[in-house]
Amino acid sequence: MLFKDQVDFVRQHIKKNKLRVFMTILAATMGCAFLIVLASIGFGIQDTMRNEILQDQAITEVEVYPKENEELNLEEIKSVPYIGAIVQRTSMDVMTSFHLDDRSISGNLQLTDMKEEEQSNLKLSEGRLPQNNSEIVVGYHFAQNLWTDTERAKVEEGVEEADLPKGYEKSIIGKKVSLSLQSYDADTTFPEQWHFTVVGVVDNPAKDWIVDQSILMDKSWLPELTGVYEANAEQIPEKFTYATTKIYTSSLEHVKSVTKDLKDMGYNVYSVSEQLEQIDVFFMAFKIGLIFVGTIAILISSIGIFNTMTMAVTERTREIGVMKAIGASPKLIQRLFLMESAWIGIIGTVLAVIISYAVSFLANWLLPMVVGAALGEDGLQDLSITFSLIPWQLVVLASAISIGVAMISGWRPARKATKIDVIQALRQEL
Amino acid sequence: MIQVKQVDHTFLIGKKGKEKKVPVLKGLSFEVKQGEIVAIVGKSGSGKSTLLHTIAGFMSPEQGSITVNGQETANLNETERAAFRLNNFGFIFQNFQLMPGLTAIENVELPLKLKGISPKQRKASVQQMMDKVGLTEVGDHYPNELSGGQQQRVSIARALITNPPILFADEPTGSLDSETEQDILLLIQNLNQTLGVTFVMITHDAEVASIAHRTFKMHDGELVKGDVR
Ligand SMILES: Nc1ncnc2c1ncn2[C@@H]1O[C@H](COP(=O)(O)OP(=O)(O)O)[C@@H](O)[C@H]1O
Ligand SMILES: [Mg+2]
Numbered sequence: 253m254l255f256k257d258q259v260d261f262v263r264q265h266i267k268k269n270k271l272r273v274f275m276t277i278l279a280a281t282m283g284c285a286f287l288i289v290l291a292s293i294g295f296g297i298q299d300t301m302r303n304e305i306l307q308d309q310a311i312t313e314v315e316v317y318p319k320e321n322e323e324l325n326l327e328e329i330k331s332v333p334y335i336g337a338i339v340q341r342t343s344m345d346v347m348t349s350f351h352l353d354d355r356s357i358s359g360n361l362q363l364t365d366m367k368e369e370e371q372s373n374l375k376l377s378e379g380r381l382p383q384n385n386s387e388i389v390v391g392y393h394f395a396q397n398l399w400t401d402t403e404r405a406k407v408e409e410g411v412e413e414a415d416l417p418k419g420y421e422k423s424i425i426g427k428k429v430s431l432s433l434q435s436y437d438a439d440t441t442f443p444e445q446w447h448f449t450v451v452g453v454v455d456n457p458a459k460d461w462i463v464d465q466s467i468l469m470d471k472s473w474l475p476e477l478t479g480v481y482e483a484n485a486e487q488i489p490e491k492f493t494y495a496t497t498k499i500y501t502s503s504l505e506h507v508k509s510v511t512k513d514l515k516d517m518g519y520n521v522y523s524v525s526e527q528l529e530q531i532d533v534f535f536m537a538f539k540i541g542l543i544f545v546g547t548i549a550i551l552i553s554s555i556g557i558f559n560t561m562t563m564a565v566t567e568r569t570r571e572i573g574v575m576k577a578i579g580a581s582p583k584l585i586q587r588l589f590l591m592e593s594a595w596i597g598i599i600g601t602v603l604a605v606i607i608s609y610a611v612s613f614l615a616n617w618l619l620p621m622v623v624g625a626a627l628g629e630d631g632l633q634d635l636s637i638t639f640s641l642i643p644w645q646l647v648v649l650a651s652a653i654s655i656g657v658a659m660i661s662g663w664r665p666a667r668k669a670t671k672i673d674v675i676q677a678l679r680q681e682l
Numbered sequence: 683m684i685q686v687k688q689v690d691h692t693f694l695i696g697k698k699g700k701e702k703k704v705p706v707l708k709g710l711s712f713e714v715k716q717g718e719i720v721a722i723v724g725k726s727g728s729g730k731s732t733l734l735h736t737i738a739g740f741m742s743p744e745q746g747s748i749t750v751n752g753q754e755t756a757n758l759n760e761t762e763r764a765a766f767r768l769n770n771f772g773f774i775f776q777n778f779q780l781m782p783g784l785t786a787i788e789n790v791e792l793p794l795k796l797k798g799i800s801p802k803q804r805k806a807s808v809q810q811m812m813d814k815v816g817l818t819e820v821g822d823h824y825p826n827e828l829s830g831g832q833q834q835r836v837s838i839a840r841a842l843i844t845n846p847p848i849l850f851a852d853e854p855t856g857s858l859d860s861e862t863e864q865d866i867l868l869l870i871q872n873l874n875q876t877l878g879v880t881f882v883m884i885t886h887d888a889e890v891a892s893i894a895h896r897t898f899k900m901h902d903g904e905l906v907k908g909d910v911r
Contacts, residue, residue: 581764
């Protein structure tokens with residue numbers, strides 16, 4: 253039998269029982285769409301979380317800490333392949349006051365190597381990196397938190413967020429600021445003063461809630477600053493400088509190997525790849541769970557296919573008998589019935605994929621609004637949360653499960669059709 | 683063309699454990715030559731249909747050998763038997779056995795579809811066959827829109843469309859009135875003469891047997907009288 257004739261044959265039979273076939277397809281569609289939409293939530297939330305992480309920090313960044321009471325061996329770390337930059341920032345346990353005219357700020361002073369900062373691709377919102385040690389770069393919120401004493405007093409009394417002082421509103425680039433130090437337990441600043449020119453402002457941090465009022469200064473100042481501290485402070489703690497070391501790999505794909513190498517050296521390491529890996533492992537389990545639950549829905553709908561096909565075979569017993577009598581092979585008869593159940597599965601799956609994309613689209617559009625309204629906040633739309641994501645792999649997997657299950661449930665009825673006894677079938681009354 | 687040698691068959695009837703043996707075919711032997719019309723007559727229940735079913739390969743006899751065109755049918759598996767039937771046999775049934783969902787033309791076309799013949803070639807030969815059996819006018823009718831005689835003509839056309847060398851007919855006129863019966867018998871005779879098709883006909887009706895070249899009489903699973911003429 254030509255393939256086209258087989259298709260015609262199947263179509264003719266489906267036409268004869270439109271309603272029954274339609275209901276069966278509906279069940280198959282619902283099962284498959286349920287699977288896709290359910291699993292898409294796993295994919296969506298995973299995607300949201302991954303994006304959150306990738307956005308929040310430089311993705312090539314690897315934080316490395318020494319084991320307790322030990323120091324980092326920078327020379328050893330440098331030998332690790334694919335390292336682009338090693339940025340070690342040192343801060344001191346001391347209040348650092350920066351003054352500009354009548355404004356001041358107690359900033360977070362970080363002493364660092366500007367060459368390495370440059371290599372790590374430190375992003376600035378304006379200006380440039382320092383070229384000599386009298387130049388500094390300040391954090392994004394440095395200027396807006398440069399307050400006068402009256403402003404500060406007002407803030408300490410308590411003001412609404414909208415009424416917060418605007419700080420220094422002109423461009424801070426090129427301005428000279430002075431620095432003085434003060435112990436946390438003392439009332440007055442140390443007499444020494446230094447002057448610096450602001451040449452750059454660091455880019456806005458990715459997380460909205462981070463307030464960056466740091467100051468990046470060349471590390472050549474460290475001995476002088478610690479000397480002043482030691483000369484003036486009443487009590488000198490054993491350790492008052494702290495270094496954090498961040499390593500930047502030459503590209504994202506090397507984060508994993510660098511992380512591993514550093515771990516093997518015995519350091520404590522923290523990187524995006526670690527975090528991503530943990531998230532991926534968690535979501536893999538989560539998605540498998542969702543797909544499993546969704547597959548149960550498909551299995552339930554397959555009962556419908558089984559029933560429909562069994563009825564179709566029973567109804568057509570006499571016709572099948574005649575077909576066999578005039579020379580249709582059992583293989584052909586089996587194939588015709590398998591094609592019918594496959595057709596139900598395929599149409600059901602195609603409809604399910606279309607519906608799933610529509611549901612997914614609607615969910616991503618509506619849910620942020622609904623949730624926002626329920627929580628009484630309206631900023632949620634801007635958060636770009638993906639509730640549901642349908643990657644092509646999910647479509648392929650769900651289609652394979654759905655069509656596969658449809659054919660398996662059509663298998664027994666089709667076998668039954670091939671087993672029909674010609675003589676018995678011909679004896680059936682018209 | 684067809685050789686039947688020492689064919690035995692026994693049915694088991696009744697409840698499990700209390701079956702009764704019913705011998706239906708008892709050492710049957712006969713031969714059908716090419717181009718013949720052979721009639722097998724006998725009372726209802728004498729085993730005629732069972733004999734035909736064994737020759738057609740719908741069932742296998744317990745014992746004995748049946749060869750058709752030199753092919754021992756017992757040696758074929760199910761799929762091979764189906765193909766063998768498609769190429770060598772045509773069937774005419776008492777109650778026509780047409781597909782209710784297909785028109786007359788589509789019913790006649792069915793064996794050609796099974797053979798994988800292209801639609802173009804099918805169309806031409808189906809039209810020719812419809813003319814030959816006198817159904818030119820009613821090709822687009824469904825079986826339930828046709829009279830008994832017309833339905834039997836459709837069934838004859840379907841049986842002949844693949845040009846099989848052998849046609850089996852089980853009570854071909856059993857459901858028809860005597861006037862229509864006469865028409866169908868004439869058609870069979872005519873097709874036998876023009877196409878040279880071998881007919882093996884089962885009937886309990888002497889009228890029908892009258893067109894046969896040879897008649898075998900069956901009684902209780904045995905041939906009591908061969909070669910009436
Ligand atoms: N499948 C079967 N199981 C048991 N007995 C059967 C079966 N088919 C036929 N018989 C019996 O075999 C005998 C012959 O039947 P059949 O060949 O149909 O006779 P005929 O066609 O001559 O009327 C009958 O007694 C019938 O009851
Ligand atoms: Mg009979």
